[in-house]
Amino acid sequence: MEFSTKISQPRIQLFIAAAIGLFLFRMIFSAQSLFLSLINDLLVLTVFYFSILNLNRLFSQKQFSAITLVRSLLFLTLVSIVLYEFLNGFHSLVGIDKIEFLTSNALFISLVTYGFDLLIIIILSYLFLVFRLLFFLKQRKNVKTYFTALLVFLILSSFATLLDKFSGWDFVKMAFTANAVILMVINSLKISWIAFLSKKEKKQLLLFSFGLIILFGISISLIHSENGISKILNNFSPSLNYFNLLLNIYGVIYFSFLFVITLFHLPTAEAFDRKATEVTSLQILSRLINQVLDFKELGDTITDLAIKVCNADAAWIILTDDETKTPVAPKNIGFVTADKIQSVIFSPKKKHTLSEISFANVTVCNENETKNEHFCYAASAPLKSHQKINGYLFVAKKVDVPFDDEDKNALETFSDYSSIAIENAKLLKSSIEKERLERELDVAREMQGKILPQSIPKVKHLEISSVFVPAFEVGGDYYDFFELPDNKFGFIIADVSGKGISAAFIMAELRGIIESLVLTFDNPKEILVRTNAIIERTMEKKNFITAVFGVFDLTAEKLFLSRAGHSSILLVRNNEVKEVLPGGVGLGLTYSEKFEVFLEEYSLQLKENDIFVLYTDGVTEAKNENMDDFGITTLKKIISDHQSESVDTIAKKIMTQVSVFSQGTPQHDDITLLLFKWKNNLEKQHG
Amino acid sequence: MAEFSTKHREYGEVNIIELNGYLDAHTAQHLEHAISDLITKNKFKVVVNFEKLKYISSAGLGVFMAFIETMRTNSGDIKLAAMQPSVYNIFDLLGFPLLYEIFPTETEAVNKFNQ
Numbered sequence: 193m194e195f196s197t198k199i200s201q202p203r204i205q206l207f208i209a210a211a212i213g214l215f216l217f218r219m220i221f222s223a224q225s226l227f228l229s230l231i232n233d234l235l236v237l238t239v240f241y242f243s244i245l246n247l248n249r250l251f252s253q254k255q256f257s258a259i260t261l262v263r264s265l266l267f268l269t270l271v272s273i274v275l276y277e278f279l280n281g282f283h284s285l286v287g288i289d290k291i292e293f294l295t296s297n298a299l300f301i302s303l304v305t306y307g308f309d310l311l312i313i314i315i316l317s318y319l320f321l322v323f324r325l326l327f328f329l330k331q332r333k334n335v336k337t338y339f340t341a342l343l344v345f346l347i348l349s350s351f352a353t354l355l356d357k358f359s360g361w362d363f364v365k366m367a368f369t370a371n372a373v374i375l376m377v378i379n380s381l382k383i384s385w386i387a388f389l390s391k392k393e394k395k396q397l398l399l400f401s402f403g404l405i406i407l408f409g410i411s412i413s414l415i416h417s418e419n420g421i422s423k424i425l426n427n428f429s430p431s432l433n434y435f436n437l438l439l440n441i442y443g444v445i446y447f448s449f450l451f452v453i454t455l456f457h458l459p460t461a462e463a464f465d466r467k468a469t470e471v472t473s474l475q476i477l478s479r480l481i482n483q484v485l486d487f488k489e490l491g492d493t494i495t496d497l498a499i500k501v502c503n504a505d506a507a508w509i510i511l512t513d514d515e516t517k518t519p520v521a522p523k524n525i526g527f528v529t530a531d532k533i534q535s536v537i538f539s540p541k542k543k544h545t546l547s548e549i550s551f552a553n554v555t556v557c558n559e560n561e562t563k564n565e566h567f568c569y570a571a572s573a574p575l576k577s578h579q580k581i582n583g584y585l586f587v588a589k590k591v592d593v594p595f596d597d598e599d600k601n602a603l604e605t606f607s608d609y610s611s612i613a614i615e616n617a618k619l620l621k622s623s624i625e626k627e628r629l630e631r632e633l634d635v636a637r638e639m640q641g642k643i644l645p646q647s648i649p650k651v652k653h654l655e656i657s658s659v660f661v662p663a664f665e666v667g668g669d670y671y672d673f674f675e676l677p678d679n680k681f682g683f684i685i686a687d688v689s690g691k692g693i694s695a696a697f698i699m700a701e702l703r704g705i706i707e708s709l710v711l712t713f714d715n716p717k718e719i720l721v722r723t724n725a726i727i728e729r730t731m732e733k734k735n736f737i738t739a740v741f742g743v744f745d746l747t748a749e750k751l752f753l754s755r756a757g758h759s760s761i762l763l764v765r766n767n768e769v770k771e772v773l774p775g776g777v778g779l780g781l782t783y784s785e786k787f788e789v790f791l792e793e794y795s796l797q798l799k800e801n802d803i804f805v806l807y808t809d810g811v812t813e814a815k816n817e818n819m820d821d822f823g824i825t826t827l828k829k830i831i832s833d834h835q836s837e838s839v840d841t842i843a844k845k846i847m848t849q850v851s852v853f854s855q856g857t858p859q860h861d862d863i864t865l866l867l868f869k870w871k872n873n874l875e876k877q878h879g
Numbered sequence: 880m881a882e883f884s885t886k887h888r889e890y891g892e893v894n895i896i897e898l899n900g901y902l903d904a905h906t907a908q909h910l911e912h913a914i915s916d917l918i919t920k921n922k923f924k925v926v927v928n929f930e931k932l933k934y935i936s937s938a939g940l941g942v943f944m945a946f947i948e949t950m951r952t953n954s955g956d957i958k959l960a961a962m963q964p965s966v967y968n969i970f971d972l973l974g975f976p977l978l979y980e981i982f983p984t985e986t987e988a989v990n991k992f993n994q
Contacts, residue, residue: 687937689937689938689941690904690937690941691904691938732945733941733944733945733948734941734942734944734945736937736940736941736944736973738937738972738973756974757972757973758972759972760972773972775974775977776974777974777975777977777978778973778974780944781973781974781978786977786978790977809937809969819901819933819934821965860903861936
């Protein structure tokens, strides 16, 4: 504000001091000469100035809207008119034209009159301040000069009344007044702020300014006529009286212009309102584009704003990757009606026209609908990003007026923004999902790494080799070795169904179960049957484990094993690779006695150079580019070709072939190989 | 990602689900939805036609295990039919034929229900 806070505290005291000074001056001198009148009026001006300073403090504390200002003006003029009427009555009651000082009664009357004078000063300064605020409202250019010029001419013409009164030079007053009035007209045209009002506010303003024109008119007639108030004021200060008149004239001019201009603005008010909502909606949305984590929240915002922007009554979104075509974030519409409207919009069109905005009369959908869902027109806009349609934004309205070009443009712009927002939300979601998945898989891989044996045990008469290659999405392969009492050696190879962390958990559980069971049992069938009974408590119905549990009896030179749904065991003997496939269903496939019934016990008297190859389906189901399986035949051939070599070499040969075969395609499952070679006799010979 | 789709048909009381493509951990959910849909509609007699299924992973097998109990307790069943040899081999290794009814053709599976 212009009247800054240079003197903050003593303002009210200054006002009071000036007022007392003025009163004393008036008590001592009666304004009979031009000089005394001038001093009197200068003192009045000082009081007026301090009154403005004090009131300005009230205004500078917060921003007032135009409507509030105009409303306060309305109130103020009403109050002043009532005051003027009252003063007229007061004047005729007291019946003084000239206040006779120094009589006891007169002192009281002059005090009371002076009080009213001060009140009028306060009202006038308030009036002036409101005018000033209105003038500077929403001004972009520097227009201070205009207002200051007006103020200067107002004061000059006010003081010129003294010249008129005492010297009869009325032309000076006239000249200044003419200038002031011209400036009033110019300043009254600077009312660009009405453009920023909503339609409702404009209607209010129209009413208020009409009222104000009348009130200012009444006020002028009261001041101008030769009645009480005019006499009182003239007696107090002719300049102030004239200033009051001019300010009221400014009021009439200002609000006449305001009335007419607002009237002309009214028809476009609605369009302006819409543009304004459009702009704010887009602002909100563009802020959302960078914030939204919650897809539902975004959808709600989009449909909410779409209704505002397109003058519609209902809105909803359909996403193309959702096969059910369920409306997302529907506003003011049910699924059934939305579905009907969609089919009307989409039915007669070919796919390519759907990449543009489509409109349709949907009154046909109104059969069997309640009043609430009675829509006449609907429009759809594609939500495109990177030339791909991700979905559609629908709006529908109940009024029987089609969507116009404005609505179309709004919908177009809005749907563009929305599709960016939706795309961003999707990308964010998928990257969060991906990161979560990767972290989960890291944990799963770490678990698996800790569960699997860190080294291969040394067993007399038995060459052992193992290979484990984890897939990116942990496949749940598991193998382990156990040194058992009575010179026995056990092993397990297993494959848990499913992938990732859930498979890793089951694996960990399985290991715990097997480790504790081998402390008590050494019969493969018994161990698997008991394992099956234990996992029933924790395993989900859809999960299962395939496993082979085997025990080498190193003393009896025998192998015992049972197979629970696992791939075959390959046995190489006499230059021939044989598939050993004893009956048995996977762990977790059934928890009834059938599991035990179907589980066969296989045993074999070991012979020198017997090779056993155990594997998981990651080996045989390794895929090449044509999605062909590596297959058991190939596996058998490699083993057969290298049977005379060490198990480590055989394992290496298999892995080389597998990686050559599946080159260029990602490994989708864990690969586990377990190889044993019986080397008893050789050692006996040497030993 | 491997392609997978299902088709649903009804043959009297029997619901036939045709599988097409590759059924693995990623596409298993799709089949889960298809079967749980039938359960919500109180349809418990299901024949799964494997004719066009090229591959099934352990997660794919798990889908049948997840639902068979519900079907059987509601006097229905999931019967499997028309598998390619490679697919049948996987079921066979696991011991499915001992617990589930697997038929060479869809008609045989449907007839079994109507007996």
